[in-house]
Amino acid sequence: MGNKIKSSAFSYEPNQDGTLALYTTENLMIVPQSRYLELLHMEELYNAMHTDLDHKQHSLERERKMLKKQNAQLTEEMQKVKQQNMVLQKKGDGIQLRGRRDEGAPSTKYRAANRIK
Numbered sequence: 001m002g003n004k005i006k007s008s009a010f011s012y013e014p015n016q017d018g019t020l021a022l023y024t025t026e027n028l029m030i031v032p033q034s035r036y037l038e039l040l041h042m043e044e045l046y047n048a049m050h051t052d053l054d055h056k057q058h059s060l061e062r063e064r065k066m067l068k069k070q071n072a073q074l075t076e077e078m079q080k081v082k083q084q085n086m087v088l089q090k091k092g093d094g095i096q097l098r099g100r101r102d103e104g105a106p107s108t109k110y111r112a113a114n115r116i117k
Contacts, residue, residue, distance in 0.1 A: 012036065 012020040020036050031039070 012022050014020055014033075015030070018033060019030050020033055021030050022036065022039075
């Protein structure tokens with residue numbers, strides 16, 4: 001009957017009364033076989049949980065690197081757009097200033113007429 005139990009980090013010895021003597025790194029424990037199977041199942045769940053967490057952590061790390069790379073590319077593109085925008089604004093300001101002088105400045109006749117009054 002003891003040979004049917006899966007091997008684990010625990011080692012054990014079956015007793016005549018149906019209990020198992022478990023050897024761990026800490027203490028010797030005597031538990032019913034059903035409890036041993038529960039502990040074995042808990043250990044499997046624990047190991048599976050860590051495997052799942054490792055997989056999730058790896059996926060998140062990969063996604064973080066990808067997002068960091070995308071962020072760098074977007075930052076570079078944003079800098080290029082800012083430079084283009086500055087050039088266009090400078091060109092636009094030059095055109096607007098010339099247009100304001102021509103359109104918005106009062107004529108010399110008008111200024112002279114206001115001074116006389």
